[in-house]
Structure formats: C-alpha cells, structure tokens
Amino acid sequence: MAGATTVGPYHYDGKLWAADPLPAVPKVVGHNATAPADKADHGVAAGSRELRTHKAAVVNWPKASTSTVPVGSADPSGTVALTAPTGPAKSKAPAATSLKVETADRAKAQAANVDGLLVGLQPVEGSGGSVSVAVDYGSIAQAYGGGWASRLSLVQMPACALTTPQYDSCRTRTPLETVNDPVTHKLTANVQLPAQESAPAGGATGMRLDAVAGSGTAVAAVSDTGGSQGSYTATSLSASGNWGSSQGAFTYTYSIGVPPSLGGTPPAVALSYNSQSVDGKTSARNSQASWVGDGWDFTPGYIERSYRPCSSDGITDSGDECWAGWNATLSLGSHSGELVRDSSGAYHLPNDDGTKIEDLTGASNGVWNGEYFKVTTPDGTQYYLGLNHAPGTTSDTATNSAWGVPVYHPNSGDPCYSAGSGKNSLCPANPATGSTSTSWWTPTATSSATTGQPRPTPTTAATGRSPTPAAAAR
Secondary structure: OOOOOEEOOEEEOOOOEEEOOOOOOOOOOOOOOOOOOOOOOOOOOOOOOOOOOOOOOOOOOOOOEEEEEEOOOEOOOOOEEEEOOOHHHHHHOOOOOEEEEEEOOHHHHHHOOOOOEEEEEEEEEOOOOEEEEEEEOHHHOOOOOOOOHHHEEEEEEEHHHHOOOOOHHHOOOEEOOOEEEOOOOEEEEEEEOOOOOOOOOOOOOOOOOOOOOOOOEEEEEEEOOEEOOEEOOOOOOOHHHHOOOOOOOOEEEEEEOOOOOOOOOOOOEEEEEEOHHHHOOOOOOEOOOOOOOOOEEOOOOEEEOOOEEHHHOOOOOOOOEEOOOOOOEEEOOOOOEEOEEOOOOOEEOOOOOOOEEEEEOOOOOOOHHHOEEEEEOOOOOEEEEOOOOOOOOOOOOOOOOOOEEEEEOOOOOOOOOOOOOHHHOEEEEEEOOOOOOOEEEOOEEEEOOOOOOEEEEOOOOEEEOOOOOOOOOO
C-alpha cells in the first residue's frame, strides 16, 4: 500500500485518501400529463363477471295458468319451455308433439308440500317418450336466503299432486338429473312422459284432458341440501369442531342473566364467540351462520348420528338416507369428538377422558325405540340428550329435544331390516340425536323425499329456562 496512489475510486493526495467525484446520474426530462380525449375503456375482461352491488328483487310467485305448449316452445308466461330430450334420453324422443302445461299457484304448490314451483304435464298429441323441461325460477330466485336458488333442482311427482295432495302417494318425489343455470335462472331436466290412457268405450264427452289427468305427470322445483354456493345440510358439525387447540383464536363470552332457581345452583346461559369457528366453514361443508350470528353460537350440547345417501347403498335414483352404522358425534364443551363404539355397545371419546356415554331406549320422544343418550362427565355431572322430559317423569312439558328423520335399513344386519321388506325396510324416525336443567327447542320441518311428509331438522333456536344438550337430526 505504501507505493499505491490509487485504489479503486479512491486516491491518495499525500495526506489522506479521497474519493473521486460521483459520476453524473442520467435524468429523464419529465412533462405534464394530459388526459386523453376519450376515457379509457376498463370493461369487464372476457370470462369474468362484473362485480355489482346486490339489489333485492321483488319475489313474484306464479299465478295459476293452463296452456297447450308444442314441443320446441314455451308457455305464454315463459315459466316452462319444452324441447326434445338431450343426452342419453335422445333415444327416447317424445311421441307427444304437444303437452298441456298447468302451472300451480303458490297455495296449490304448498298443499303438495312444494315450497317452490309445481307444474303439471299432460300429453295432448301423442304419448310416452321423454321431453326436456326447462323451468324459469327467476321471479322467485330471492324468495329465501342461504343460497336457496343455487340449491334448486327438479323432481318428478305423480299428477295427483295437483288434485289430491292430501294423499301420501301423491307427494312422492323422484329426483331428476338437473342442470341449474344461475345466470339464466333456469332448471333443465329430461322428464319421462307416461303413456296416455285410452278413452272410455262410447267416447265419453266432456272428459277432462288437462295436466292433472291420471296419465299425466308433475314436475316440481324444490331446494336440495347443497348447491354451487355450499352445503346447507342440517348438521351443525364443522372442521373446527375437531381442532384440539385454540391458539390464535379470538374468543368472547357474553353471559345472560337468568332468574334465581327455586333450589340449587341457577343455570348458566351465555353466548360464545370464536373466530376460528368461521375458519372451519368451507363451501364443501355447512356454511350457515348460527342463529346468533357468524362466529357466535349457543350450543348447550348435542349428540348426532349421520347417515349415508341411499343412492350409494344400492337404491338407485333415491334422495333418501340409509343406515350407516352406529356412528355418533358428541358436542359438549370440552367433551367433544367423534365417538368410538366398543364391542359391548358402549361409546367413548377419542381421548377417553373418563366421560361415560350410554345409549338408552324407552324415552317418550317420538324417535326410533325412544332412543336417547345419558352422558356422565368425570366431575359427576349428568346430561340427558334427547330424553324429551325431566328424568323420572313424562308429565312435564316436552322439550322437543329429540329430532329424527326416516331412514332406510336395506341390508341384512341393519337394526330395522326386514326380510319381507328387503331394501324397503324403513325405520320411521331415527335420531341423529338433546338435563334437570332444561331447555325447550323448536324444530323446523322439511320434507322427506320418500313421502313428502314434513320431517324435523335441527335448528339452534333454543328457548327455555336453561341450556340442555339436545338431539339434532341430520
């Protein structure tokens, strides 16, 4: 270094090292921006949809009407359009060239347990074959929330659903393979037409030839449990119910004051919030908020049994539920999880914290065998889930805490299987299953695809004196 006078950008002037002057930095001369004569077009890109503010639309339920509609056209109201069948049904081209279409009004549809659209079809010229039916639900698309329109599908019903809906046989439903177009608000499905009955000997005059005659059929647009906007099945289970840690969650409890009890400790009632409960909801699972609000809940506890679709159990074209084994899931505070059933029939939590879970029968609760559960926690607290009354009595007010659905038992070894009925073996109401501290529950009715009869489904609309673990039905 002694003889060096320049090292890189530095040089030695005999006293100290100094840096060379920095090179000039190139600059771009700016100018004032001027607006173009025409405003740039920032339109919606191809393949995407414009994001618009939601506007509530008026719901207009259809009025009763009857008209003759040729295949290849629509009825005057535009609600029903008929075309030649598509897909595999092409080989079953309609022998009928025109059909009489009867659109039921809301009152007539509800009489047949149809909370949607109900349409009768009757061949006028020709008979039999298939026809593609498109039903426009745009006028009622916002009748309900919860993605209701996205869950609509078509089912076929007997023609007598329009004339004698009080009979169970007239409310049976056969699901149709349906395409739901959320843009045009149309449901499209191929419908098999019945062969037209022969006219009575002598050519009776004045014979009614309309959409509700015995040789006709009916098509209904009804909501299913799921659609493009997620699943809305009755179960309240979510992925977060199985999480073992609540790290990173914001939790909050809002206590509700209750009157003092006549004796003993008064019940504790509180609304709870957990931010992770929202994280546990996905479009593939039940994404409904609770009756309290998103992230909030009031869950005194329940035990639930799940079933499987009969369509995957050897019963084709069925929308009903079939027995799926002695499974059960308990939700009771820290004593929660999918239960394990041992060879003796006793249930245990996965971590087996000492909680005793007994599957009992004989309760006056309206479900199969009067099934209910008794849960005894390690501290000695006892919970009766689905007992429907206070222990030891049936004279008090029923709590309605046991909810059930009709379930088929099609396989030998299933609890309700009958060799005489075979795959039609049916238990009228199976629990998917609700202490002397008691709550009263208000069940919500939906319809069974088998009979069209109302069936209970779980809600969290609990009212009463204090929290009781209640039975919930799938």
